[in-house]
Amino acid sequence: MDKKPTYKQFGEKAILVEWQAIIDDEILNDILHFVEKIKASKEINCIDLIQGYNSLTIIYKEFIENFNEEVALLKSVYSSTLKIAKQDYFLWEIPVCYDLEFGIDLQEISKKSSLEIDEIIKIHSETIYKVFFVGFLPGFLYLGGLNEKLFFDRKPNPRLHVAKGSVAIGGKQTGVYPQNSAGGWNIIGKTPIDFFDVNTPNPCFAKAGDFIKFNPISLDQFYQLEKEIEDEKYQLIKTLQHA
Numbered sequence: 001m002d003k004k005p006t007y008k009q010f011g012e013k014a015i016l017v018e019w020q021a022i023i024d025d026e027i028l029n030d031i032l033h034f035v036e037k038i039k040a041s042k043e044i045n046c047i048d049l050i051q052g053y054n055s056l057t058i059i060y061k062e063f064i065e066n067f068n069e070e071v072a073l074l075k076s077v078y079s080s081t082l083k084i085a086k087q088d089y090f091l092w093e094i095p096v097c098y099d100l101e102f103g104i105d106l107q108e109i110s111k112k113s114s115l116e117i118d119e120i121i122k123i124h125s126e127t128i129y130k131v132f133f134v135g136f137l138p139g140f141l142y143l144g145g146l147n148e149k150l151f152f153d154r155k156p157n158p159r160l161h162v163a164k165g166s167v168a169i170g171g172k173q174t175g176v177y178p179q180n181s182a183g184g185w186n187i188i189g190k191t192p193i194d195f196f197d198v199n200t201p202n203p204c205f206a207k208a209g210d211f212i213k214f215n216p217i218s219l220d221q222f223y224q225l226e227k228e229i230e231d232e233k234y235q236l237i238k239t240l241q242h243a
Helices: 025-040 067-078 106-113 117-126 219-230
Strands: 006-009 014-018 046-051 055-060 089-097 128-134 141-144 159-162 166-170 173-176 181-183 186-190 211-217 237-241
Touching: 006 067, 014 067, 025 046, 025 055, 025 067, 025 128, 089 219, 106 117, 106 186, 117 186, 117 211, 141 173, 211 219
Parallel strands: 089 211
Antiparallel strands: 006 014, 014 055, 046 055, 089 186, 089 237, 128 141, 128 211, 159 181, 166 173, 166 186
16 A cells, blocks of 8 residues: 655645545554654745645745745655654543433434444443544544444534534544534533643643543543532543553
8 A cells, every 4th residue: 555645736835745545543653754854854944734634734934936846855855864853642541421411412323323322332432542633623633543333424414512522423533522613423422621721831732643542430520520620630641652
């Protein structure tokens, strides 16, 4: 399988770099290494790097005068042996209450998938998910690794209001809504954790390459944690992951 990227002009000040259109750990690692090489390079004059599952959009400070020359430079950086800073990646443990008070689509998923609710919760919370990128909403983590038993189509008519902290399944993905918003994913639980907080130095605690583990908690534990978070007495559990 060829995982080398292709390059396309994306407006007057951007280049879109694309890998094979699949969700793949090897492609993610390739993108992450390329990002760090671009940051380490003194020749690429960009102001932003926007990552997707299998893409990287490079936004430049100035108009791209010669696309072919810039692509040649990017290819040189991509294949170079530039020394890049070692990145630390963490496993973040996220408490989730799967009670039907929050998991308002669990019964529908159970009925249509022929899985008991307890089995759905077990499968969802046993998996360790990898963060591929952050997008859609600030702090919305796109996670890879959902068990195919839990693949479930998005709703044909999205809800106008999905509560902040809702844990949901959409198609082949699972994720957490970081704020109140409209949304068409199937809601299976809720976490009291803030996934985006503008009052902290790092508003979104997780980044591409990190891992997420959902830990089931009871309804009482949910409200207890919610109070601890409000009183700033709760700290997320994270574990350094070694390559």
